[in-house]
Amino acid sequence: xxxxxxxxxxxxxxxxxxxxxxxxxxxxxxxxxxxxxxxxxxxxxxxxxxxxxxxxxxxxxxxxxxxxxxxxxxxxxxxxxxxxxxxxxxxxxxxxxxxxxxxxxxxxxxxxxxxxxxxxxxxxxxxxxxxxxxxxxxxxxxxxxxxxxxxxxxxxxxxxxxxxxxxxxxxxxxxxxxxxxxxxxxxxxxxxxxxxxxxxxxxxxxxxxxxxxxxxxxxxxxxxxxxxxxxxxxxxxxxxxxxxxxxxxxxxxxxxxxxxxxxxxxxx
Numbered sequence: 001x002x003x004x005x006x007x008x009x010x011x012x013x014x015x016x017x018x019x020x021x022x023x024x025x026x027x028x029x030x031x032x033x034x035x036x037x038x039x040x041x042x043x044x045x046x047x048x049x050x051x052x053x054x055x056x057x058x059x060x061x062x063x064x065x066x067x068x069x070x071x072x073x074x075x076x077x078x079x080x081x082x083x084x085x086x087x088x089x090x091x092x093x094x095x096x097x098x099x100x101x102x103x104x105x106x107x108x109x110x111x112x113x114x115x116x117x118x119x120x121x122x123x124x125x126x127x128x129x130x131x132x133x134x135x136x137x138x139x140x141x142x143x144x145x146x147x148x149x150x151x152x153x154x155x156x157x158x159x160x161x162x163x164x165x166x167x168x169x170x171x172x173x174x175x176x177x178x179x180x181x182x183x184x185x186x187x188x189x190x191x192x193x194x195x196x197x198x199x200x201x202x203x204x205x206x207x208x209x210x211x212x213x214x215x216x217x218x219x220x221x222x223x224x225x226x227x228x229x230x231x232x233x234x235x236x237x238x239x240x241x242x243x244x245x246x247x248x249x250x251x252x253x254x255x256x257x258x259x260x261x262x263x264x265x266x267x268x
Contacts (some may be wrong), residue, residue, distance in 0.1 A: 004035040007205060009062075009070045009100070011091060012082035013044035013053060016105065020080050021057050041076050043067045067091060069099040080133070081105065082100075085192060086184045089114035096121040101129040106196035110186040125191045136197040137204075139194065149205035151261075157247060160207060160254040163263035164194040169220065175222040180233040189216075189235030194258035202245070202254065209236075209243035209254060217260050 010017050024037045027077050041062035041120075042053045050063040062073055070076060070096060078101035081091055088109050095102045096118075109115035136142050148154060168174075178184040179193060186192050202208075217238040222230045238259040245254035262268070 003033070005038045006035055007075055007077045007162075008037050008081070009041040009043070009073065009076035009079045010049070010053070011043045011067045011070060011079060011095075012105075013042055013046075013049035014081035014082065017042070017044075017049075017080070018052065021053065022081065025057075028185050031116050037078075041070045041073055043070045044139040046173035046248045068094065071095060071100060072176040076100060078103065078129075079086070082133075084184045085110040086188050088116050091204055092118045093121040096125050097127050098128060099125070099128060103131055105132050106132050106134065107186070107188075107192040110184075110192075112135045121254055131198055134197050134200050146201050146204060149201065156240050157207070157250055157252045159252050160202060160245065162198045162202065162255070163259070163268070164198045165265040165268045167260075167262050169260040169267050170263060172220045173224060176225055176233060178221065180235055182234045185235050187235065189208060189239070190237060190258045190260045191239045191241075193260070195256075198256055198258055207245045207247045207254060208253070209241075213242045 008020075010020060021039060024039055027033075027036045038059045039053070039057050040059055041064070042050050042051045042060055043064050043066070045065060047065070051062050052068055054063055061075070062070065063090075063160070064070055073083075079095045080094060080103045082105050083091060085107065088104065088107075090105055092102060092108065099120075107115075108118050117247075120177055122128070129266075137146055179189070188195075217235045218233065219237040220233055225231045238261055239257065241256040243254040243256065
Protein backbone atom coordinates (compact mmCIF):
# COMPACT_ATOMS: atom_id res chain seq x y z
CA UNK A 1 0.00 0.00 0.00
CA UNK A 2 1.43 3.36 -1.03
CA UNK A 3 1.79 5.74 1.90
CA UNK A 4 1.51 9.50 1.82
CA UNK A 5 4.67 11.09 3.20
CA UNK A 6 4.20 13.97 5.63
CA UNK A 7 7.42 15.97 5.45
CA UNK A 8 8.47 17.28 8.86
CA UNK A 9 10.93 19.92 9.88
CA UNK A 10 12.33 19.53 13.37
CA UNK A 11 13.22 22.56 15.50
CA UNK A 12 15.24 21.47 18.52
CA UNK A 13 17.61 18.51 18.24
CA UNK A 14 17.81 17.48 21.88
CA UNK A 15 16.28 14.50 23.67
CA UNK A 16 12.70 14.94 22.46
CA UNK A 17 13.87 15.64 18.92
CA UNK A 18 15.73 12.33 18.90
CA UNK A 19 12.66 10.61 20.40
CA UNK A 20 10.60 11.95 17.51
CA UNK A 21 13.13 10.59 15.03
CA UNK A 22 13.02 7.23 16.79
CA UNK A 23 9.22 7.11 16.57
CA UNK A 24 9.34 8.00 12.87
CA UNK A 25 11.87 5.22 12.25
CA UNK A 26 9.54 2.67 13.87
CA UNK A 27 6.55 3.75 11.78
CA UNK A 28 7.03 0.79 9.45
CA UNK A 29 5.51 -1.46 12.13
CA UNK A 30 2.13 0.32 11.82
CA UNK A 31 0.77 -1.72 8.93
CA UNK A 32 -2.76 -0.32 8.72
CA UNK A 33 -1.90 3.36 8.14
CA UNK A 34 -1.67 5.01 4.73
CA UNK A 35 0.66 7.84 5.78
CA UNK A 36 4.06 8.18 7.39
CA UNK A 37 6.23 11.00 8.77
CA UNK A 38 9.49 11.85 7.07
CA UNK A 39 12.02 14.22 8.66
CA UNK A 40 13.47 16.35 5.87
CA UNK A 41 14.90 19.34 7.78
CA UNK A 42 16.39 19.98 11.22
CA UNK A 43 17.32 23.12 13.12
CA UNK A 44 19.41 23.62 16.26
CA UNK A 45 21.72 26.21 17.78
CA UNK A 46 24.64 23.78 17.52
CA UNK A 47 26.09 21.84 14.60
CA UNK A 48 26.94 18.93 16.91
CA UNK A 49 23.31 18.18 17.79
CA UNK A 50 22.27 18.33 14.13
CA UNK A 51 25.12 15.99 13.15
CA UNK A 52 23.33 13.09 14.86
CA UNK A 53 20.35 13.56 12.52
CA UNK A 54 22.51 13.95 9.44
CA UNK A 55 24.30 10.70 10.31
CA UNK A 56 21.26 8.66 11.37
CA UNK A 57 18.25 10.03 9.46
CA UNK A 58 18.90 9.64 5.71
CA UNK A 59 15.84 11.71 4.69
CA UNK A 60 17.30 14.93 6.19
CA UNK A 61 18.15 17.34 3.37
CA UNK A 62 18.51 20.60 5.30
CA UNK A 63 20.37 21.32 8.55
CA UNK A 64 20.37 24.93 9.71
CA UNK A 65 20.92 27.04 12.81
CA UNK A 66 18.21 29.50 11.66
CA UNK A 67 14.68 28.19 12.17
CA UNK A 68 13.34 30.78 9.72
CA UNK A 69 15.31 29.09 6.94
CA UNK A 70 13.55 25.84 7.85
CA UNK A 71 10.15 27.58 7.76
CA UNK A 72 10.96 29.06 4.32
CA UNK A 73 11.68 25.61 2.87
CA UNK A 74 8.68 24.62 0.69
CA UNK A 75 9.35 20.92 1.18
CA UNK A 76 8.51 21.23 4.91
CA UNK A 77 4.78 20.65 5.49
CA UNK A 78 4.72 20.27 9.27
CA UNK A 79 6.99 21.16 12.16
CA UNK A 80 7.74 19.45 15.45
CA UNK A 81 9.09 22.15 17.77
CA UNK A 82 10.91 20.80 20.85
CA UNK A 83 12.46 23.83 22.53
CA UNK A 84 12.46 25.32 26.07
CA UNK A 85 9.40 27.23 27.19
CA UNK A 86 10.79 30.75 26.73
CA UNK A 87 11.21 30.09 22.99
CA UNK A 88 7.66 28.86 22.37
CA UNK A 89 5.92 32.16 21.65
CA UNK A 90 8.03 33.45 18.76
CA UNK A 91 8.76 30.08 17.17
CA UNK A 92 5.18 28.80 17.41
CA UNK A 93 3.68 32.04 16.09
CA UNK A 94 6.19 32.14 13.19
CA UNK A 95 5.55 28.48 12.34
CA UNK A 96 1.78 28.95 12.25
CA UNK A 97 2.08 32.18 10.24
CA UNK A 98 4.27 30.31 7.71
CA UNK A 99 1.38 27.92 7.11
CA UNK A 100 3.15 24.91 8.58
CA UNK A 101 1.19 22.44 10.69
CA UNK A 102 2.59 22.47 14.22
CA UNK A 103 3.21 19.75 16.77
CA UNK A 104 4.45 21.76 19.75
CA UNK A 105 5.82 20.86 23.14
CA UNK A 106 3.89 21.79 26.24
CA UNK A 107 2.98 24.19 27.77
CA UNK A 108 2.55 26.46 24.69
CA UNK A 109 4.18 29.55 26.16
CA UNK A 110 6.14 30.56 29.22
CA UNK A 111 3.23 32.58 30.64
CA UNK A 112 -0.32 33.72 29.92
CA UNK A 113 0.79 36.53 27.62
CA UNK A 114 2.80 34.13 25.45
CA UNK A 115 -0.02 31.58 25.38
CA UNK A 116 -2.50 34.27 24.37
CA UNK A 117 -0.27 35.28 21.43
CA UNK A 118 -0.02 31.66 20.26
CA UNK A 119 -3.79 31.14 20.49
CA UNK A 120 -4.36 34.33 18.50
CA UNK A 121 -2.01 33.04 15.76
CA UNK A 122 -4.04 29.82 15.67
CA UNK A 123 -7.27 31.80 15.28
CA UNK A 124 -5.79 33.82 12.42
CA UNK A 125 -4.72 30.65 10.57
CA UNK A 126 -7.63 28.17 10.80
CA UNK A 127 -6.25 25.91 8.05
CA UNK A 128 -3.12 25.11 10.07
CA UNK A 129 -3.39 22.05 12.34
CA UNK A 130 -1.86 22.78 15.75
CA UNK A 131 -1.57 20.21 18.52
CA UNK A 132 0.31 19.79 21.80
CA UNK A 133 2.65 16.79 21.85
CA UNK A 134 1.78 14.20 24.48
CA UNK A 135 2.14 10.43 24.34
CA UNK A 136 0.07 9.93 27.50
CA UNK A 137 -3.29 9.36 25.83
CA UNK A 138 -1.86 6.47 23.81
CA UNK A 139 -0.83 4.41 26.85
CA UNK A 140 -3.34 1.49 27.09
CA UNK A 141 -4.73 2.46 30.49
CA UNK A 142 -5.10 6.12 29.63
CA UNK A 143 -6.62 5.27 26.26
CA UNK A 144 -9.27 3.12 27.93
CA UNK A 145 -10.15 5.79 30.49
CA UNK A 146 -10.57 8.37 27.71
CA UNK A 147 -12.67 5.92 25.70
CA UNK A 148 -14.99 5.29 28.64
CA UNK A 149 -15.30 9.04 29.26
CA UNK A 150 -16.31 9.60 25.62
CA UNK A 151 -18.89 6.83 25.90
CA UNK A 152 -20.34 8.26 29.13
CA UNK A 153 -19.73 4.99 30.98
CA UNK A 154 -18.86 6.56 34.34
CA UNK A 155 -22.37 7.70 35.19
CA UNK A 156 -22.28 10.14 38.08
CA UNK A 157 -18.73 11.29 38.80
CA UNK A 158 -17.97 11.34 42.55
CA UNK A 159 -14.38 12.58 42.35
CA UNK A 160 -11.35 12.49 40.05
CA UNK A 161 -7.69 12.00 41.02
CA UNK A 162 -4.87 12.54 38.55
CA UNK A 163 -1.11 12.67 38.87
CA UNK A 164 2.23 12.38 37.12
CA UNK A 165 5.12 11.51 39.42
CA UNK A 166 8.78 10.83 38.74
CA UNK A 167 12.03 11.10 40.66
CA UNK A 168 14.52 12.22 38.03
CA UNK A 169 15.40 15.26 40.20
CA UNK A 170 15.72 13.29 43.45
CA UNK A 171 19.52 13.63 43.56
CA UNK A 172 20.25 17.10 45.03
CA UNK A 173 23.65 17.10 43.27
CA UNK A 174 22.10 16.82 39.81
CA UNK A 175 23.27 19.98 37.98
CA UNK A 176 20.82 22.80 37.53
CA UNK A 177 19.19 23.00 34.10
CA UNK A 178 16.85 25.32 32.21
CA UNK A 179 13.80 23.85 33.93
CA UNK A 180 15.09 25.25 37.24
CA UNK A 181 15.15 28.86 36.03
CA UNK A 182 12.11 31.14 35.81
CA UNK A 183 13.69 32.92 32.82
CA UNK A 184 13.66 29.79 30.65
CA UNK A 185 11.05 27.49 32.23
CA UNK A 186 8.48 29.88 33.69
CA UNK A 187 7.62 30.26 37.33
CA UNK A 188 5.13 27.36 37.30
CA UNK A 189 7.94 24.75 37.29
CA UNK A 190 6.59 21.20 37.47
CA UNK A 191 3.05 22.34 36.64
CA UNK A 192 4.06 23.61 33.20
CA UNK A 193 6.42 20.69 32.67
CA UNK A 194 4.08 17.84 33.63
CA UNK A 195 0.66 19.46 33.74
CA UNK A 196 -0.46 18.81 30.16
CA UNK A 197 0.11 15.07 30.51
CA UNK A 198 -2.05 15.01 33.64
CA UNK A 199 -4.77 17.34 32.35
CA UNK A 200 -5.06 15.85 28.86
CA UNK A 201 -7.84 13.41 29.69
CA UNK A 202 -9.97 15.64 31.97
CA UNK A 203 -9.86 18.58 29.56
CA UNK A 204 -10.78 16.40 26.58
CA UNK A 205 -13.53 14.85 28.68
CA UNK A 206 -14.96 18.24 29.61
CA UNK A 207 -14.00 18.02 33.31
CA UNK A 208 -13.04 21.68 33.75
CA UNK A 209 -11.75 23.18 37.02
CA UNK A 210 -14.03 25.92 38.34
CA UNK A 211 -11.52 26.92 41.03
CA UNK A 212 -8.06 25.86 42.22
CA UNK A 213 -6.25 25.73 45.56
CA UNK A 214 -2.53 25.03 45.34
CA UNK A 215 0.09 23.48 47.64
CA UNK A 216 3.48 24.11 46.02
CA UNK A 217 6.88 22.79 47.18
CA UNK A 218 10.47 23.85 46.50
CA UNK A 219 12.30 20.82 47.87
CA UNK A 220 15.81 21.30 46.49
CA UNK A 221 16.51 25.03 46.70
CA UNK A 222 20.07 24.99 45.29
CA UNK A 223 21.97 22.88 42.78
CA UNK A 224 25.48 22.99 41.30
CA UNK A 225 25.97 24.66 37.95
CA UNK A 226 28.37 23.28 35.34
CA UNK A 227 31.29 24.89 37.20
CA UNK A 228 30.30 23.35 40.53
CA UNK A 229 28.98 26.59 42.05
CA UNK A 230 25.74 26.33 44.00
CA UNK A 231 22.98 28.39 42.36
CA UNK A 232 19.29 28.88 43.24
CA UNK A 233 16.55 26.59 41.95
CA UNK A 234 13.76 29.06 41.23
CA UNK A 235 10.88 26.86 40.08
CA UNK A 236 8.50 24.52 41.89
CA UNK A 237 9.49 20.84 42.36
CA UNK A 238 6.09 19.44 43.33
CA UNK A 239 2.53 20.72 43.17
CA UNK A 240 -0.80 19.47 44.53
CA UNK A 241 -3.89 21.21 43.18
CA UNK A 242 -7.33 20.72 44.70
CA UNK A 243 -10.11 21.80 42.37
CA UNK A 244 -13.85 21.91 42.16
CA UNK A 245 -14.62 20.62 38.69
CA UNK A 246 -17.71 20.71 36.55
CA UNK A 247 -18.98 18.44 33.79
CA UNK A 248 -22.42 19.21 32.47
CA UNK A 249 -24.67 19.56 35.51
CA UNK A 250 -22.26 17.67 37.78
CA UNK A 251 -19.86 19.23 40.29
CA UNK A 252 -17.16 17.14 41.98
CA UNK A 253 -13.68 17.36 43.59
CA UNK A 254 -10.65 16.90 41.35
CA UNK A 255 -7.17 16.38 42.80
CA UNK A 256 -4.21 17.01 40.48
CA UNK A 257 -0.58 16.34 41.43
CA UNK A 258 2.60 16.92 39.43
CA UNK A 259 5.86 15.86 41.08
CA UNK A 260 9.46 15.92 39.89
CA UNK A 261 10.60 14.53 43.25
CA UNK A 262 8.54 11.47 44.18
CA UNK A 263 10.85 8.81 45.69
CA UNK A 264 10.29 5.36 44.23
CA UNK A 265 8.43 6.57 41.16
CA UNK A 266 9.54 6.72 37.54
CA UNK A 267 6.88 8.21 35.26
CA UNK A 268 4.02 6.93 37.43
